[in-house]
Amino acid sequence: MDGGFSLKDQLFNREKVRYLAGLFAAADGGFDAEAFETQVMADLLALELKQRMTLIADVLADHLPEALHNAAPVLLKALPPPLDPSKTDDDFGDFIFAPLGEYVAARGVEAHPDLSLDLLEEITQRFSMEWAIRPFLNRWPAEVLARMEDWATHSSYHVRRLVSEGTRPxxxxxxxxxxxxxxxxxxxxHLHSDPTRYVTRSIANHLNDIAKKDPDLVMDRLEHWQEAGVQSAKELGWMTSHALRGLVKAGHPRAMKMLGYDPDLDLSAEIALKSQNVRIGDALEFSAHLEGQAGSPVLVDYILHFQRPGGKISAKVFKLKQSKISGKLLKLDKCHKLKGNATTFKLVPGPHRIELMVNGKVRAEAAFELLPEG
Incomplete structure (x- = not known):
């Protein structure tokens, strides 16, 4: 029997369902908390996480007035106090309130957009409504974006974050x-100057999404924000680094330059393997030597080219060091564990290659043989 950690069971279980039922029973004396719990628990444990959210939303609809405008006062009264406004990060809320957003979207997206947005504004201060807002963006894009203009100046950073997170590509x-x-x-x-990391992280993630399709759009915007000077240099620097992480991983020259790394830096690089034969389950040990002008900023990554079933090759980029060349020479050592029991990426024996990437450009490489575990 598997006794491992289960996220779905931690987030949605009998105790959580009973808690939610109790809130609605306290808000409406006619709400049958026991029947609600029984109906949910009859199917809950057989479902995956997102399916559990939908189930709870569907059962909630069975126990509330059919018309959303009649159910809305009960829902609002059932909500606990908003999340602590003094916190500025990592206060995502309680997942048990996620089904409330699904309920609102199912009942309100066609006929009650304004009322639904009012409800989502309140619920998101208990748990992020980033998923629930998206059906409304598709059905009523102009109306939702107009509402978001107001939300961008909301006193709750949870509502402000919804503006960015809910519109992520x-x-x-x-x-x-x-x-x-x-x-x-x-x-x-407007939001990029927000004082809370919870909001600025969402903006950086949003830009990282855009960068997958239009890198220059992202970098143009970041440069515009730098010129505007309304966010602290330290926070905007963090946002820039986080927003460009995908481009940096791909070695995008303009992204490298924005972060202060010269892709055309004059340097020599070598990579030395401890052994050219490594078994699955052991570690690939290597050293990197960089020689160049002292004080030059360098962002050093390494790329492993893995054999895949059928003869295909898969390249994965790993971080090594963000540093400066001191005394003209920089030496870096690394021990990369080649796990044999990984569930998401199975290693395949055969010829492999490692490349050393400095400021977005491959500067050295070496080959090794990956041997079967044993």
Whole structure:
């Protein structure tokens, strides 16, 4: 029997369902908390995480007034106090309130957009409504973006974050939205100076999403924000680094230059392997030597080219060091564990290659043989 950690069971379980039922029972004396719990628990444990959210939303609809305008007062009264406004990061809220957003989207997206947005504004101060807002963005894009202009100045940073997170082009678990990549940018123009990391991290992630399709759009915007000077240099520097992380991993020259790394830096580089034969389950040990002008900033990554089933090759980029060349020579040592029991990426014996990438350009490489485990 598997006794490992289960995220879905931690987030959605009988105790959480009972807690939610109790809130609604306290808000409405006619709400049958026991029947709600029984109906949810009859199917909950057999479902995956997102399916559990949908189940709870569907059962909630069975126990609330059919019309959203009649159910809304009960829902609002059932909400606990907003999340602590004094915190500025990592206060995502309680997942048990995620189904409330699904309920609102299911009942309100066609006929009650204004009321639904009012409800999502309140619920997101208990748990992020980044998924629930997206059906409304697709059905009522102009109306939702107009509401988001008001939300961008909201006193709750959870509401302000929803403006960025809810409009992300590639939100994990989120419904795809039909907005152009540049449509939310005026909202981000205002939000990028936000004082809370919870909001600025969302903006950086949003830009990282855009960069996968239009790198120059992102870098142009970041340069515009640098010129505007309304965010602290330290925070904007962090946002820039986080927003460009995908481009940096790909060795994008302009992204490198924006972060202060010269792709054309005059240097020599070598990579030396401890052994040209490494077994699955052991470690690939290597040293990198960089020689160049003292004080030159360098961002050093290494790329492993893995054999895949069928003879294909898969390249993965790993971080090595962010540093400066001191005394003309920089020496770096690394021990990379080649795990044999990974569930998401199985290693395949055969010829492999490692490359040393400095400021986005491959400067040295070496070959090794990956041997079977044993």
């Amino acid at each position: 590639r939100l994990p678990w989120g419904e795809a939205v039909g907005l152009r990549l540049d449509e939310p940018l005026p909202l981000l123009d």
